[in-house]
Amino acid sequence: MVNDNYQILTILIFLPLAAIVPVMLLRGREGLCKWLACSVSSIELALAGWLFCLAPVLPSASVPPPGYFIRQDFPWIERFGIRYSLGADGISVLLVLLTAFIMCIAVLISRKAVTKHVAAYHALLLAITGGVMGVFLSLDLFLFYLFWEVMLIPMLLLIGIWGRGKPVYSALKFFVYTMAGSLLMLLAIIGVYLIHGNQTGHYTFSLLELLGTTIDQSAALWLFGAFLLAFAIKVPLFPLHTWMPDAYADAPPAGSLILAALLAKTGAYGLIRFAYPLFPTAAALLSPVIFALAAAGILYGSWVAYAQHDMKRLVAYSSFGHMGFIVLGIAAWTPLSLSGSVLQMVNHGITTGGLFVLLGMLEERADTTAIDAFGGLWGSIPNFSAFFLLFALASAGLPGLNNFVGEFLLLAGVFRVSPWMAVLAFAGIVPVLIYLLRMVQKVIFTQARTPLGLRDVSLREGLVLSACAILIVALGVYPVPLLDLVRAPVQLISGGPGGLP
Amino acid sequence: MTMADVWAFMPLLIIAFGILSVLLMGAFVPGRSGTVAGMVASLGSAFWALQEPPQTAAPPLGIAFTPFSRFFIVLFSLTAAIVLLLSHDYNKRRGIGGEEYPAAILFATFGMVVLATATNFLNLFLGLEGLTFAFYILTAIDRNCSGSGEAGLKYLLQGAASAAFVAFGIALLYAGVGTLEIQAAMNAVMAGGGNVPIAWGGWGFLLIGLAFKVSLVPAHLWTPDVYQGAPTPVVAFLSTGSKAAGLVALVLLLTALGSGSEMTRMPLWWLSLLSMVLGNLAALRQRNLNRMLAYSSIAQMGYVTLALVTGTREGFSAVILYAVIYTAMNLTAFGAIASLSGEKRMDEINEYRGLGFSRPFQGGMLALAMFSLAGIPPTAGFMGKFAIFAAALGGGETVLAVLGIVTAVVSVYYYLRIVATLYMQAPEGEEASGGASFPEVAALCAAAFVILLLGVYPGPLMDVIDAILG
Numbered sequence: 001m002v003n004d005n006y007q008i009l010t011i012l013i014f015l016p017l018a019a020i021v022p023v024m025l026l027r028g029r030e031g032l033c034k035w036l037a038c039s040v041s042s043i044e045l046a047l048a049g050w051l052f053c054l055a056p057v058l059p060s061a062s063v064p065p066p067g068y069f070i071r072q073d074f075p076w077i078e079r080f081g082i083r084y085s086l087g088a089d090g091i092s093v094l095l096v097l098l099t100a101f102i103m104c105i106a107v108l109i110s111r112k113a114v115t116k117h118v119a120a121y122h123a124l125l126l127a128i129t130g131g132v133m134g135v136f137l138s139l140d141l142f143l144f145y146l147f148w149e150v151m152l153i154p155m156l157l158l159i160g161i162w163g164r165g166k167p168v169y170s171a172l173k174f175f176v177y178t179m180a181g182s183l184l185m186l187l188a189i190i191g192v193y194l195i196h197g198n199q200t201g202h203y204t205f206s207l208l209e210l211l212g213t214t215i216d217q218s219a220a221l222w223l224f225g226a227f228l229l230a231f232a233i234k235v236p237l238f239p240l241h242t243w244m245p246d247a248y249a250d251a252p253p254a255g256s257l258i259l260a261a262l263l264a265k266t267g268a269y270g271l272i273r274f275a276y277p278l279f280p281t282a283a284a285l286l287s288p289v290i291f292a293l294a295a296a297g298i299l300y301g302s303w304v305a306y307a308q309h310d311m312k313r314l315v316a317y318s319s320f321g322h323m324g325f326i327v328l329g330i331a332a333w334t335p336l337s338l339s340g341s342v343l344q345m346v347n348h349g350i351t352t353g354g355l356f357v358l359l360g361m362l363e364e365r366a367d368t369t370a371i372d373a374f375g376g377l378w379g380s381i382p383n384f385s386a387f388f389l390l391f392a393l394a395s396a397g398l399p400g401l402n403n404f405v406g407e408f409l410l411l412a413g414v415f416r417v418s419p420w421m422a423v424l425a426f427a428g429i430v431p432v433l434i435y436l437l438r439m440v441q442k443v444i445f446t447q448a449r450t451p452l453g454l455r456d457v458s459l460r461e462g463l464v465l466s467a468c469a470i471l472i473v474a475l476g477v478y479p480v481p482l483l484d485l486v487r488a489p490v491q492l493i494s495g496g497p498g499g500l501p
Numbered sequence: 502m503t504m505a506d507v508w509a510f511m512p513l514l515i516i517a518f519g520i521l522s523v524l525l526m527g528a529f530v531p532g533r534s535g536t537v538a539g540m541v542a543s544l545g546s547a548f549w550a551l552q553e554p555p556q557t558a559a560p561p562l563g564i565a566f567t568p569f570s571r572f573f574i575v576l577f578s579l580t581a582a583i584v585l586l587l588s589h590d591y592n593k594r595r596g597i598g599g600e601e602y603p604a605a606i607l608f609a610t611f612g613m614v615v616l617a618t619a620t621n622f623l624n625l626f627l628g629l630e631g632l633t634f635a636f637y638i639l640t641a642i643d644r645n646c647s648g649s650g651e652a653g654l655k656y657l658l659q660g661a662a663s664a665a666f667v668a669f670g671i672a673l674l675y676a677g678v679g680t681l682e683i684q685a686a687m688n689a690v691m692a693g694g695g696n697v698p699i700a701w702g703g704w705g706f707l708l709i710g711l712a713f714k715v716s717l718v719p720a721h722l723w724t725p726d727v728y729q730g731a732p733t734p735v736v737a738f739l740s741t742g743s744k745a746a747g748l749v750a751l752v753l754l755l756t757a758l759g760s761g762s763e764m765t766r767m768p769l770w771w772l773s774l775l776s777m778v779l780g781n782l783a784a785l786r787q788r789n790l791n792r793m794l795a796y797s798s799i800a801q802m803g804y805v806t807l808a809l810v811t812g813t814r815e816g817f818s819a820v821i822l823y824a825v826i827y828t829a830m831n832l833t834a835f836g837a838i839a840s841l842s843g844e845k846r847m848d849e850i851n852e853y854r855g856l857g858f859s860r861p862f863q864g865g866m867l868a869l870a871m872f873s874l875a876g877i878p879p880t881a882g883f884m885g886k887f888a889i890f891a892a893a894l895g896g897g898e899t900v901l902a903v904l905g906i907v908t909a910v911v912s913v914y915y916y917l918r919i920v921a922t923l924y925m926q927a928p929e930g931e932e933a934s935g936g937a938s939f940p941e942v943a944a945l946c947a948a949a950f951v952i953l954l955l956g957v958y959p960g961p962l963m964d965v966i967d968a969i970l971g
Contacts, residue, residue, distance in 0.1 A: 079963045080891065117858065142887075146878045153877060156917070160925035168925045172917055179877075180910045187906050190891045 027119030181230035188226035234267030238297030248316035253360020261353035297324035302431035329410030337413025344406030527600030535603035547578035573617035609635035652730025667710030673703025714747035728795035737835035776803030811896025834870035855928030881955035
């Protein structure tokens with residue numbers, strides 16, 4: 001039995017899940033619940049940070065598969081060849097760190113915002129943490145699917161119970177959309193499993209063993225199509241995005257944050273980890289389509305974002321456009337573009353997440369996020385406005401801030417494969433700049449419309465926002481540690497030598 | 502009668518003795534001791550069946566005591582025990598008294614056990630009709646509710662028709678091959694001995710009759726009305742025990758038939774497709790929770806049939822696994838509904854608004870059952886669906902599997918609508934309250950434990966099922 005000494009991966013997944021029990025038991029004492037959720041997510045962040053710092057140098061009892069730092073693996077349901085198999089490579093470690101960071105923020109920004117069913121709310125946040133961690137760490141297709149679904153239920157309840165607007169409608173729409181994709185993916189997973197089993201006589205769901213399966217062209221196209229559908233809905237990729245504006249806008253602040261910063265990433269991660277490596281020929285064949293859809297998404301997202309009157313919807317569409325860039329980088333499938341995409345996944349998580357945090361704070365104060373309701377915020381709440389400006393500029397891709405690095409890398413990678421696509425995507429950056437600046441200008445700089453009497457950021461909020469801001473600047477200036485971590489797995493996955501500048 | 506015969510008969514004897522003692526006790530100490538006596542009898546038969554028989558002898562009088570039948574004796578007996586627990590307080594609230602209730606439950610269990618141990622067609626028929634007969638009584642037992650009587654009559658009329666189909670099918674099979682032994686008859690049919698066209702005709706009639714029992718479209722018409730009218734714990738038993746018994750009959754016949762034959766594949770293929778499509782689409786439109794669950798159970802049986810279509814060993818083991826899981830899910834769902842119903846029944850879905858917070862235990866149980874029925878991990882419903890679809894794809898039924906998955910997406914919507922009603926909508930009028938009684942808590946916790954356990958660790962049960970298929 002290959003059972004590498006480190007239980008840290010299991011702890012990362014199951015600590016938050018285990019913490020649900022005490023949180024629910026203490027449901028009468030809300031302060032204690034908040035405190036418990038907060039400390040568990042801090043421990044998660046510390047563990048993830050430890051993994052990030054030490055992963056490359058950890059000694060290992062047995063040799064993990066190439067590219068991976070840690071692996072945990074033992075049989076689970078032997079009849080079907082299902083194993084409890086976890087592993088962390090550079091990409092996983094980065095996303096685990098992002099998850100822990102975002103969940104910390106999600107807990108912190110909910111301290112005041114949530115007033116009803118506090119214990120249940122925090123239990124759900126913890127459940128999402130466990131599910132997303134599991135998605136990023138699973139190396140068994142069955143286990144991956146399990147976590148993929150497990151993170152959906154708490155999200156459904158989070159939107160439905162604490163949302164505003166039409167929460168039930170948005171929550172069910174989100175859930176049914178995602179289930180439609182993932183159930184077909186389940187069939188495809190079983191399909192790969194059976195094809196591999198029939199070829200080798202060894203039935204297994206282990207990703208590393210399934211990677212070498214030879215699948216004939218037509219079957220591969222169907223199977224890849226099913227995987228692509230599931231991940232494209234989650235990302236979301238044009239034209240499967242119609243659940244997104246409703247869910248993003250109606251979710252509570254922490255919900256929008258998690259949807260945009262984490263759940264969208266699980267879709268992109270699935271493409272990188274599962275869909276492309278399992279079906280390389282089908283992926284190569286379909287990549288023009290994916291290119292086209294991603295580019296269409298970038299342009300369409302910008303165009304629609306420009307027409308929005310509500311800031312949450314505007315940021316939702318801008319996030320949709322940015323995810324188009326990430327998918328573009330994945331579709332190019334070169335080491336350079338892939339590193340750009342992975343880096344951009346982290347960057348997008350922080351900037352868009354930060355914007356949603358700000359909008360959540362605004363919503364908490366003024367009970368609306370309509371653009372017309374605000375104006376001249378720079379005069380009344382300067383600290384808030386400064387953060388708002390910074391995050392918006394980062395989101396627009398200002399050089400020196402984090403998004404620029406990722407977009408630059410992935411567009412450079414795309415340019416080598418398909419110059420026209422890169423040019424088109426580059427043109428897509430311009431409208432992003434326009435609508436973001438328009439929003440910033442209207443909300444922060446014009447004359448104050450109605451005196452709202454807003455309060456500036458509190459210490460707790462300032463802490464959260466400063467953490468985001470520091471990361472935005474730091475990753476914009478010095479992204480090397482992240483790129484170092486990503487280099488090896490990206491080369492192994494894409495099968496090419498590294499082309500990092 | 503040898504010792505081996507006594508061993509084989511013992512579960513039946515225990516239950517029969519239970520029925521008699523419940524009825525007799527009613528004459529001397531009228532009251533509510535029926536529940537206890539019934540539980541003792543059903544648990545006793547379950548424990549007996551758990552034991553390994555000392556020696557295997559030729560089955561006497563068409564009663565087998567094989568691992569297969571022992572497995573189902575345990576399942577049916579435990580289901581009956583849980584139903585008795587759920588009924589105890591429900592009946593008190595609804596004013597359903599008398600010893601006939603626990604006696605009828607035990608009698609239905611008796612029929613199920615006979616069915617599970619049957620090795621010839623006569624016993625199969627007796628078991629099937631015995632249990633259906635008990636359900637005619639149970640469906641109509643709530644005299645304070647006019648819907649109950651109506652449902653009983655509807656069930657009786659359609660049930661009689663289905664009994665006729667089964668009996669006629671058996672008669673034709675006998676005419677065709679000249680034996681009532683299931684294994685011998687099926688061997689003769691496959692080998693082409695005797696008058697094969699007549700035998701296949703008999704097989705067709707038998708299939709229609711059994712489709713009625715497990716409510717497959719187009720033999721499903723009774724299901725929504727009966728689910729709506731019958732007392733809720735009875736529906737819990739009807740939708741689990743009676744359905745599982747129908748599946749046992751199908752598995753017994755199909756495994757005896759051996760490797761899948763084109764003659765059985767096509768009718769099952771269509772029954773499965775129609776049930777999945779119609780059941781799921783009709784469930785979308787329902788306002789009454791019991792009716793919705795009726796259509797949902799039609800769809801669920803469509804999924805099970807999907808695994809039956811393959812005729813493979815994996816298919817049959819998926820069917821049995823799903824029968825167990827489905828039993829736990831529906832016991833939890835109807836158990837929660839029964840526990841929520843007070844003097845007035847909870848019928849409309851709208852009445853469940855906000856109950857997830859005002860009555861957290863029952864609401865949570867209902868939500869768990871809905872997630873499991875929708876097939877969302879980490880519940881057992883997901884494991885069951887996974888096994889079914891893996892078996893279907895492995896058996897080459899790709900088209901039907903894809904169509905089934907598409908209908909499953911539809912089903913997610915109506916199951917989650919219930920969860921949304923429970924947790925995301927404000928209650929109308931004053932807040933309902935009231936916890937569950939101790940028997941209800943025990944029964945619901947047991948069923949929910951099975952759902953969660955099989956959802957994360959189904960390995961041991963799968964091994965057992967593998968073993969009983971021989």
